[in-house]
Amino acid sequence: MQAHETLVSQQFGATARAYLESAVHARGQDLERLTALLGARPRGRVLDIGCGGGHASFAAAPVAEEVWATDLSADMLAVVAEAARERGYANLQTQQAAADLLPFADAGFDAVVTRMSAHHWRDVPAALGEIRRVLKPDGVFLLIDIAGAEEPLCDTWLQGIELLRDPSHVRNHTPSAWRAMLDAAGFERGDAWLWRLPIAFEPWIGRMRTPLVAVEAIRHLWSLAPAEVKQRHAVAADGSFELDALMMVATPSRRVD
Amino acid sequence: MDARLLEILVCPVCKGPLDYLKDKQELVCKADRLGFPIRDGIPVMLEDEARSLSAEEVDALR
Numbered sequence: 224m225q226a227h228e229t230l231v232s233q234q235f236g237a238t239a240r241a242y243l244e245s246a247v248h249a250r251g252q253d254l255e256r257l258t259a260l261l262g263a264r265p266r267g268r269v270l271d272i273g274c275g276g277g278h279a280s281f282a283a284a285p286v287a288e289e290v291w292a293t294d295l296s297a298d299m300l301a302v303v304a305e306a307a308r309e310r311g312y313a314n315l316q317t318q319q320a321a322a323d324l325l326p327f328a329d330a331g332f333d334a335v336v337t338r339m340s341a342h343h344w345r346d347v348p349a350a351l352g353e354i355r356r357v358l359k360p361d362g363v364f365l366l367i368d369i370a371g372a373e374e375p376l377c378d379t380w381l382q383g384i385e386l387l388r389d390p391s392h393v394r395n396h397t398p399s400a401w402r403a404m405l406d407a408a409g410f411e412r413g414d415a416w417l418w419r420l421p422i423a424f425e426p427w428i429g430r431m432r433t434p435l436v437a438v439e440a441i442r443h444l445w446s447l448a449p450a451e452v453k454q455r456h457a458v459a460a461d462g463s464f465e466l467d468a469l470m471m472v473a474t475p476s477r478r479v480d
Numbered sequence: 481m482d483a484r485l486l487e488i489l490v491c492p493v494c495k496g497p498l499d500y501l502k503d504k505q506e507l508v509c510k511a512d513r514l515g516f517p518i519r520d521g522i523p524v525m526l527e528d529e530a531r532s533l534s535a536e537e538v539d540a541l542r
Contacts, residue, residue, distance in 0.1 A: 226528060228526070297524070318489075318522070318525065319522065320525045320526070321492065321525075321526055324526075325492060326490055326491065326492040326525035327489065328495070356495075
């Protein structure tokens with residue numbers, strides 16, 4: 224029996240380079256917005272949690288004093304460190320760490336960012352508590368992730384397909400769930416954006432090296448999906464579909480109960 | 481081992497300070513009796529990968 228963290232580490236360690244090169248991950252208006260939001264603030268120390276291919280860290284590096292890119296996977300961090308050297312980001316530092324047990328002192332970061340990682344976290348409230356702890360009182364938290372569907376039917380189908388593709392998947396939380404969890408963790412919510420992310424089927428399963436049996440199961444599920452689900456996720460004949468993605472800005476509340 | 485790292489890193493479990501053991505290449509939390517390995521100069525700050533220290537080992541560090 225293996226721990227969830229081991230599974231996450233293995234899933235991504237084996238395929239680290241693919242995430243550096245993935246167009247879905249490397250580009251996006253959310254990255255431009257991240258750079259703009261951080262750039263509007265004084266240069267500071269930025270923490271990226273679950274950095275994966277490092278794209279949020281690379282977007283932060285030009286406007287930050289220093290960036291700490293953290294991930295469970297040492298292989299992923301090695302790819303990020305090498306890419307940072309190639310791109311000349313001398314202010315980017317990698318560090319192996321778990322989101323819900325951060326090895327950093329209190330109130331040491333001006334900003335915490337996380338992009339396309341939180342759906343792998345086993346305990347989001349604990350991680351949010353940690354983020355709140357390591358943020359300075361005037362710091363900012365930028366959350367970017369795939370969002371679950373608010374309609375339970377569409378959400379179940381989405382989570383099922385995600386789990387078949389990647390056994391280290393935990394949950395794409397819905398925007399309403401994120402709002403509630405941020406409130407509970409002592410954050411004040413700022414701006415939020417929701418957009419559609421087109422997913423091309425073959426690269427999507429290729430990146431994760433999804434085994435054939437699971438690919439067949441995904442195809443089977445999509446073929447059975449009710450019209451409502453197919454429409455909600457814009458499922459195409461080849462299995463390509465659309466995900467919702469969200470970006471939320473949050474700051475520590477003045478008072479925590 | 482970067483001195484700056486030691487200023488920023490704490491024990492991920494109790495958030496207490498860490499001791500750098502150069503000979504063992506470990507960052508040690510005396511309170512939790514955990515030794516976090518440093519591999520290729522990079523501290524692995526994961527509870528699962530930490531070594532449990534005996535009480536004697538911790539005493540020797542005090």
